[in-house]
Amino acid sequence: MTTATAARRWHLVTGVVAVTALVLQLVLVVQGGGVLDERSEPGLAVRLGRLVSYFTIQSNLLVAVAAITLARYPSYDGRWWRALRLAGLVGITVTGLVHFVLLRPLLDLTGWDWAADKLLHMVVPALVVVGWLAFGPRPRVTLTEVRRALIWPLLWLAWTLAVGALTGWYPYPFLDVDAEGWPRVLAAAAMVTVLFLALFAAAYRIDRHSRPAPSWD
Template sequence: MTEAAATATAARRWHLLTAVVVVAALLLQLVLVIDGGRVLDDQRPPDLGVRLGRLVSYFTIQSNLLVAIAAITLARDPSYDGRWWRAVRLAGLVGITVTGLVHFVLLRPLIDLSGWDWAADKLLHMVVPVLAVVGWLLFGPRPRVGLTEVRRAIAWPVAWLVWTLAVGTLTGWYPYPFLDVDAEGWARVLAAAGMVTLLFLALFAAAYQLDRRSRPAPSGASVSS
């Protein structure tokens, strides 16, 4: 087996592992929600329809879904490429990194979970981010990140934030405590959103630079329009 073939095999296995873990974590969280478990940080679970709506409103869930799409695709073809797929891959990569960092710094001390709720929380917020980031660093595919991809990918978190604050203003429900305008006030919420936005920009810039300067992966990968 050539070095390129061995690398491709290793990449497929890593992406497959990532896909299995993230899909299992999402399904576990879904089952827990349907069963009446807490939705990440909900203290008093509402009716099922509301719980499901809130579940898909979490940035954590959306970022894990994007990781799942990319991992499933790359498990089939580690060098896959496509104009809009690049943006999905980049958005998932940066989004899941923010998910892990924000959870570890801001949310972890506030959440007291046990049993399967604890397991789902750790898979979604810690295990999947590590698998996704390490997989990208080791196997790419790259180069895949240009300014066009950055502009397309960043539209998702901006839209999510605007939608979340709009829905929260109307319903009084916010997915994360630091976005709760009723409890924190607009000044503190906007300050927190500004800091997270800066984190996003820094991570997008880091991904762009690493993608441009790192060796192509898999071997022989090239940029296509």
């Protein structure tokens, strides 16, 4: 098996798992299930709006787009493509780490809800990180890409806090200003921001110092 074939297969599996997890979570929400063990059951439109507001869902969407593209073209490149791939890589890593440290102890999920949770927060992050380390493509990370990739999480945080202030709903407990207060929320946001910056720095160093990926066809 050539390296290009192995890369295509890995990215294809990653894309299929990410899409499967997203569709499964969507079906569960349409059927009335909550996300992250929510206790309230608002109308369908509100549930769908909340679903796409989760950082987990958005990071998995970015991963799905990148993985499906790389399954066809393992050495794909482009100015904004690099930022999208980097944002997905770092975003899904943050998704897995934050879920494991902060959210997992709060959840009591069973059945398909448990399966969707594990796929979105554990399986997909592992596939993405291993795939990036093994197959790249690289070099793709510069300081310009880091700045562009940072736009998404910063906008997400600002939007989440603004919507929460207007509606009283926050996607994650550590961002709930009503329950935690602004000092604790800002401290949590600062810690997650530091985590983002550390992961971007790690991605930059690994990309710069690793062997360049071949120019696959």
